Amino acid sequence: MVKAIIFDLGGVLFTNGTKSFIKYLIKTYNLNREKVNTVMHGEIGSLYRESKISRDEFWERFLNELGISEDADKLETEWINQYELITETKDLIKELSKKYKLLFLSDNVKERVEKLNKEHDFISWFEDGVFSHEVGVRKPNPKIYRIALQKAGVRANEAIFIDDIPQFLQPAAKMGMKTILFTNSGDLRKKLLRFLIN
Numbered sequence: 001m002v003k004a005i006i007f008d009l010g011g012v013l014f015t016n017g018t019k020s021f022i023k024y025l026i027k028t029y030n031l032n033r034e035k036v037n038t039v040m041h042g043e044i045g046s047l048y049r050e051s052k053i054s055r056d057e058f059w060e061r062f063l064n065e066l067g068i069s070e071d072a073d074k075l076e077t078e079w080i081n082q083y084e085l086i087t088e089t090k091d092l093i094k095e096l097s098k099k100y101k102l103l104f105l106s107d108n109v110k111e112r113v114e115k116l117n118k119e120h121d122f123i124s125w126f127e128d129g130v131f132s133h134e135v136g137v138r139k140p141n142p143k144i145y146r147i148a149l150q151k152a153g154v155r156a157n158e159a160i161f162i163d164d165i166p167q168f169l170q171p172a173a174k175m176g177m178k179t180i181l182f183t184n185s186g187d188l189r190k191k192l193l194r195f196l197i198n
């Protein structure tokens with residue numbers, strides 16, 4: 001029986017702002033796609049998401065790696081502004097919260113969380129959750145999924161995990177969680193219904 005539903009945020013509740021930001025960087029500064037992807041998703045990005053380097057260290061290394069001269073505050077604002085609320089997912093969360101424990105599990109940085117929460121108050125829509133910058137580990141490390149299950153107070157087979165990135169679903173599935181690959185809110189609603197009715 002399903003007792004808890006765990007949501008990724010970027011790409012599920014919000015649009016994938018990092019993907020959009022990468023496109024913006026490539027177009028604006030005429031950068032190589034592979035290089036930008038490596039900086040955003042590689043070691044520097046991971047260290048920042050796990051709070052192992054500070055915001056200032058991240059942007060210093062980011063600008064240096066990409067060889068661009070730009071104001072870090074401007075780029076940070078641009079990055080965060082690429083995240084737009086998916087209202088259909090929000091509506092679904094509000095419905096589900098009446099019957100199930102809802103948590104979030106997100107690779108995220110403090111500055112983005114604070115700005116988006118100030119704008120939308122999205123943290124209040126969940127019972128609890130896990131941010132990578134608070135626990136010092138990110139997906140797909142199994143530890144972050146275990147932390148989410150502990151916070152939910154449920155066994156793996158009593159939880160559903162939703163993410164838009166296939167490889168981030170794999171550790172959850174190995175633990176025994178039901179998993180859903182997010183493509184859009186309508187599809188998510190249908191897939192959830194199948195799990196919740198059975």
